[in-house]
Amino acid sequence: MKVMGEKGLGNILKVTLQICLSIGITTVIILPFVLNKCLGLNLLNCFVVIYPNGVILSIITYKFIKLFNSLTKNNPFCVENVKILKTTGIVALIGSVIWIFNLIFEIIVIKLDNIVFIATLIFLCILYFGVSIALYVLSELFKKATEYKEENELTI
Amino acid sequence: MIIVNLDIIMAKRKITSFELAEKVGITQANLSILKNNKGKAIRFSTLDKICEVLQCTPGDILDYEGGEEEND
Numbered sequence: 001m002k003v004m005g006e007k008g009l010g011n012i013l014k015v016t017l018q019i020c021l022s023i024g025i026t027t028v029i030i031l032p033f034v035l036n037k038c039l040g041l042n043l044l045n046c047f048v049v050i051y052p053n054g055v056i057l058s059i060i061t062y063k064f065i066k067l068f069n070s071l072t073k074n075n076p077f078c079v080e081n082v083k084i085l086k087t088t089g090i091v092a093l094i095g096s097v098i099w100i101f102n103l104i105f106e107i108i109v110i111k112l113d114n115i116v117f118i119a120t121l122i123f124l125c126i127l128y129f130g131v132s133i134a135l136y137v138l139s140e141l142f143k144k145a146t147e148y149k150e151e152n153e154l155t156i
Numbered sequence: 157m158i159i160v161n162l163d164i165i166m167a168k169r170k171i172t173s174f175e176l177a178e179k180v181g182i183t184q185a186n187l188s189i190l191k192n193n194k195g196k197a198i199r200f201s202t203l204d205k206i207c208e209v210l211q212c213t214p215g216d217i218l219d220y221e222g223g224e225e226e227n228d
Contacts (some may be wrong), residue, residue, distance in 0.1 A: 042196035156186045 010071025017068065021061045028054030045110060049102050056095040063088040073149065077145045085142055089135030096128035159219040162191045165210050180205040 002008040031054075032046035063084050070081055103121040106112040166176060177187045182202060189195045203214055210217075 151196045154189060154194065156182060156190050156195050156198050156201055 004074050004076070005036060006072060008071065010068045014065055014068035014072060017061055018063045021065065024054070024061065025058055028058070042110075045105075052098045053095065053102070056091060056098060059091050060086055060088055060095075063091070077142060077149045079146060082139050082143045082146060085135050085139035089132045089139060092128050092132035092135060096125050099125040099128055114156060157221055157223055159221050160190055160195070160217060161219055162206070162217055164214055166191075166211055167223050169210050171210070176206070176209060177211045178192075 003010055028050060032043055032050050035041045035046050036043045037083055039042070067081055067084050067088075070078060099121060103118065103125065106121065107118070112118065166173070173184055173191070175189055177184045180187070180202065186195075192196065203217070207214060207215060
């Protein structure tokens with residue numbers, strides 16, 4: 001299957017992510033109010049947990065849309081993509097730190113004792129940290145590939 | 157760093173970029189990259205053809221100058 005180009009898999013993924021981003025932003029905005037109304041959860045607590053993570057996920061999705069956009073243009077190995085991957089890695093690391101703060105907030109402020117919920121939060125911290133490292137490694141790989149491509153293009 | 161003195165040899169041989177590019181079998185854009193020292197490497201086959209067309213040796217075209225390579 002074709003990955004690059006206007007009718008490639010990259011473009012399908014880009015459109016899917018654009019839809020996900022639109023739905024995601026709307027969901028993040030209204031979710032605290034829905035949880036407050038339906039489950040009676042504290043509105044402030046919902047804001048603290050949902051909004052920062054929602055912003056982080058939205059930024060990561062937006063960056064990936066830009067990344068897949070370069071696949072549509074048949075030019076995946078460029079300096080811009082290296083920057084996108086590096087920035088996304090940093091954002092994911094910030095996300096990991098936010099999950100740690102959420103964990104502390106849930107345990108100290110809300111006095112949460114649900115072990116499954118705490119385990120989920122710890123898992124998310126580790127997951128975001130792992131993703132940030134993976135993205136950093138990928139950005140370095142893209143950097144090397146961009147250098148090789150440039151060298152190949154400038155060999156006469 | 158390696159300096160390409162192609163324009164000097166071309167002026168001596170009174171040959172235009174268009175002519176040289178056509179005879180060597182490379183595009184004018186690539187020849188321009190080579191002439192302006194923007195190229196990263198040159199194939200032996202290309203160097204061979206350039207030398208053949210310009211009736212010179214690689215030493216006439218390429219020169220070495222001390223100092224760091226410019227990175228754009």
